[in-house]
Amino acid sequence: MEKKIAYTLKDIAASLGLTLKGDPNLRVQSVSEPSSAKQGQLALAMSPAYEAQLSEGAAEMAMLREGADWQALGLRAALLAPRPKFALSGLSEMLDPGQSVPLGIHPSAVIDPSAKLGRNLCIGPFCYIGPNAEIGDDSLIGPYCHIGASSVLGDHARLREGVKIGARVRIGDRFIAQPGVVIGADGFSFVTREISGVEAARATLGDQTASVQQQSWARVHSLGSVTIGDDVELGANTCVDCGTIRDTVLGDGVKCDNLVQIGHNVTIDQHSLICAQVAIAGSTRIGKHVVLGGQTGVSDNLFIGDHVITGGATKVLSNVPAGRVMLGYPAMKMDSHLEAYKALRRLPRLMRDFAEFKARFLNQKDESFKDKN
Numbered sequence: 001m002e003k004k005i006a007y008t009l010k011d012i013a014a015s016l017g018l019t020l021k022g023d024p025n026l027r028v029q030s031v032s033e034p035s036s037a038k039q040g041q042l043a044l045a046m047s048p049a050y051e052a053q054l055s056e057g058a059a060e061m062a063m064l065r066e067g068a069d070w071q072a073l074g075l076r077a078a079l080l081a082p083r084p085k086f087a088l089s090g091l092s093e094m095l096d097p098g099q100s101v102p103l104g105i106h107p108s109a110v111i112d113p114s115a116k117l118g119r120n121l122c123i124g125p126f127c128y129i130g131p132n133a134e135i136g137d138d139s140l141i142g143p144y145c146h147i148g149a150s151s152v153l154g155d156h157a158r159l160r161e162g163v164k165i166g167a168r169v170r171i172g173d174r175f176i177a178q179p180g181v182v183i184g185a186d187g188f189s190f191v192t193r194e195i196s197g198v199e200a201a202r203a204t205l206g207d208q209t210a211s212v213q214q215q216s217w218a219r220v221h222s223l224g225s226v227t228i229g230d231d232v233e234l235g236a237n238t239c240v241d242c243g244t245i246r247d248t249v250l251g252d253g254v255k256c257d258n259l260v261q262i263g264h265n266v267t268i269d270q271h272s273l274i275c276a277q278v279a280i281a282g283s284t285r286i287g288k289h290v291v292l293g294g295q296t297g298v299s300d301n302l303f304i305g306d307h308v309i310t311g312g313a314t315k316v317l318s319n320v321p322a323g324r325v326m327l328g329y330p331a332m333k334m335d336s337h338l339e340a341y342k343a344l345r346r347l348p349r350l351m352r353d354f355a356e357f358k359a360r361f362l363n364q365k366d367e368s369f370k371d372k373n
Contacts, residue, residue: 006027007027007094007095008025008026008028009026009042009079010024010025012028012042013079015094016079016091018063018079018080018081019066020078020079020080021077022071022075022077022078023076023077024077028040028061030095032044033050033053034050034053034054034057034059034062035054037054037058037062038057038058039058041059042059042062042079042091043063044062045059045063045068045073046063046064046065046084046085046088047065047084048065051073055074060075060076060077063080063084063087064078064079064084065084066081099158101124103121104122105121106124106125106143108125108126109125109127109128109129110128110129111123111129112131112132112149114132115129115131115134116132118135118137119137121137121138121140122139123141124141124142124145124161125143126144127141127143127144127145127147128145128147129141130146130147130148130150131149131150132149132150133148133149133151133152133153134153135147135153136154136155137155138155139153139158139159140158141157142159142163143162145159145165148168148169149168151168151170151171151184152170152171153165153171154171154172154174155173156173156174156175157175157177158177159175160177160178160179161179162179162180163177163180163181164182164184164185165184166185168225169226169228170226170227170247171183172228172229173231174231175230175231175232175233176232176233178233178235178237179236179237180236181234181236181238181239182237182240183226183228183239184225184226184240184241187220187241187244187263187264187265188241188264188282189220189244189264190218191218191220192215192218196215220244221244222241222264223243223245224244224245224247224248224264225243225247226243226250227247227248228250228254229250229251229252229254230253231253232250232252232254232255234256234260235257235258235259235260237258237259238256238257238259238261238262241263241264243264244264245265246265248264248265249267250268251269252270252271254268254270254272254273254274255272255273255274257276257277257278258276258277259276259277260279260280261280262274263280263282263283264282264283265282266282266286267285267286269286269288269290270288272288272290272291273291273292275291275292275294276294276295278292278293278294278295278297279297279298280292280298281298281301282301283300284299284300284304285302285303286298286304287303287304287305287307287308288306289307290304290305290306290307290308290309291309291310292314293310293313293314295312295313296310297314298316299316299317302316302317302318304316304319305320305322305323305324306323307323308321308323308324308325310325310327310331311327311334313329314329314331315330315331316331317331318331328340
């Protein structure tokens with residue numbers, strides 16, 4: 001499924017609600033950075049720093065911030081955007097050529113006779129669609145994808161190559177999964193016959209001696225599945241595990257970067273953003289509009305409130321109230337963490353000052369002792 005790109009500046013301005021200056025009939029073949037723009041390319045000069053680079057290329061047209069002097073920049077035409085970064089979202093959608101998967105079902109695909117297929121599907125080579133699975137209209141299923149039994153995939157889905165969806169998963173409309181995504185693997189849940197060293201260490205904050213013994217781990221099977229809302233996107237090699245009893249849930253508009261691990265029973269509410277290499281342990285609840293920075297780790301059975309933001313590599317070990325900005329290991333309010341960091345950097349100087357004070361004090365004490373004798 002490949003789009004043919006043929007837009008004039010007039011088309012783009014009308015579609016994105018932008019202000020058009022200059023020649024409306026210039027045709028946009030692609031976009032470019034300002035310094036390397038050629039004829040037929042729309043230069044993305046969306047800040048003063050990038051505007052200064054236009055003279056290095058051969059751009060005739062550009063997307064600029066509102067108020068920019070497009071004529072002084074030597075352009076034949078310009079699109080002026082009140083928030084250029086947001087306008088780029090719509091522009092990139094218009095110009096995205098797609099993955100070139102042809103319309104129809106590839107002969108090598110294996111589709112169970114009981115599966116329900118929507119209209120206008122692109123199903124690539126070596127795909128498998130299991131019993132009673134449902135695929136919505138206008139969806140693209142890339143090569144080597146697996147959709148398990150009784151799973152439901154909404155309309156306008158885009159599955160890149162090698163996406164694996166287990167049984168009984170339910171996914172809403174406009175879902176996007178990058179290569180290697182796995183949804184519906186069993187959760188990582190194991191238990192010992194007696195209290196384990198891990199449980200003892202957690203209960204005592206570090207002492208496991210009373211529970212150290214040779215025990216094997218018994219699997220707790222995943223009886224739940226995964227439920228995903230509308231407009232969700234998962235990055236390459238992201239994994240979402242099944243729930244143990246109830247489903248693991250991702251709400252509408254959740255976006256995950258590459259290499260994210262979402263454990264069993266986790267709930268992530270609407271429009272949260274999960275950056276690369278984040279790991280969320282089982283049964284944790286994430287609120288609405290939360291942003292977890294890259295490599296954030298979240299312990300199990302916690303609650304993170306709405307609008308929380310964590311900085312990169314933050315490790316969350318306790319509940320976080322709504323609206324906080326967190327940083328560090330263990331996670332603390334960002335302003336507190338920065339004060340602690342500044343204090344830590346001052347510590348060597350404080351230790352030198354203390355050593356000098358101690359030496360002077362001892363020297364004075366020694367002189368006083370000599371005077372008395």
